[in-house]
Amino acid sequence: MQSNLSDAIISYIYLTDPHKLKFDEKLVNFNEEKDKSSYESLLMQIKEDGQTKPIYIRDGLVIDGKHRCKIAKELGIQVRAVDIDPALSDDKAVILANDNIFGSRNSSSTQLAIKAFMLVEKFGYSDVKAVKLTGLKDKNSIGYVRRIKASKYDKEYNLISTL
Numbered sequence: 001m002q003s004n005l006s007d008a009i010i011s012y013i014y015l016t017d018p019h020k021l022k023f024d025e026k027l028v029n030f031n032e033e034k035d036k037s038s039y040e041s042l043l044m045q046i047k048e049d050g051q052t053k054p055i056y057i058r059d060g061l062v063i064d065g066k067h068r069c070k071i072a073k074e075l076g077i078q079v080r081a082v083d084i085d086p087a088l089s090d091d092k093a094v095i096l097a098n099d100n101i102f103g104s105r106n107s108s109s110t111q112l113a114i115k116a117f118m119l120v121e122k123f124g125y126s127d128v129k130a131v132k133l134t135g136l137k138d139k140n141s142i143g144y145v146r147r148i149k150a151s152k153y154d155k156e157y158n159l160i161s162t163l
Contacts, residue, residue, distance in 0.1 A: 005096045011083035013054050018072040018079045024061040030094055030118060032161065034067055043071050051080045056097055059086035064097030091123040095133065113141035114160060117149070 034042065045052075046068065055065025062069060063084065072079040084093065098115075107115075116130035120142060125133070127142045136142075148154050 005092060005099075008085045008088045008092070008096055009056075009082050010085050013080050013082055015078035016057075016081050018069040021055075021057075021062050021069055021079070022060065023066060023069075024058065024063045026122065027063040027090065027094055027097060028066045030098060030115075030122070039067060039071075042067055043074070046071050047075060051077075054080040054082045056084050056093075057081050058084040058088060058093060063093050091119075091125060094119070094123050109136065109138070109141065112136050113138075113145050117142050117145040117160075 051068055051072070053065075053068070055068055056063045062081075065079070065081075069079055084096065088096070112134040113136060116127075116134040116136055119125040119130040119133065120127055128139070130142060131139050145160065149160055151159075154160055
């Protein structure tokens with residue numbers, strides 16, 4: 001196992017056909033779908049400047065980069081990729097693939113609390129570790145999300161996904 005996450009990248013950047021890629025649904029779905037405006041912004045950026053961040057592939061499956069793959073298909077271009085050590089566990093892979101989200105100034109406390117909750121629920125992190133990784137100030141934030149998730153209102157209105 002890798003001593004740190006930067007050692008998990010085991011290849012140079014290479015080009016691959018986005019039509020042939022398969023996805024690790026658990027990892028690529030950690031992030032919500034981009035809204036139309038954000039997607040179009042990424043599309044324009046890739047169209048004008050190229051794909052600056054490669055997708056991550058672990059053991060033949062994309063673990064990060066579903067939007068970049070979709071855009072590459074639309075533009076008829078190959079996608080830039082790097083291979084990740086197949087032995088890297090899901091809980092470490094989700095951190096590697098989302099390093100730009102955790103501690104981001106662009107994420108609200110609510111969004112970070114939901115990400116922390118997902119780290120606990122889907123990847124087995126403790127509340128304390130998830131709070132630390134996401135940079136949350138309030139250690140009770142995950143508990144708040146947990147209560148919302150368990151409420152009848154989340155079941156009826158899908159509040160967590162909306163937030």
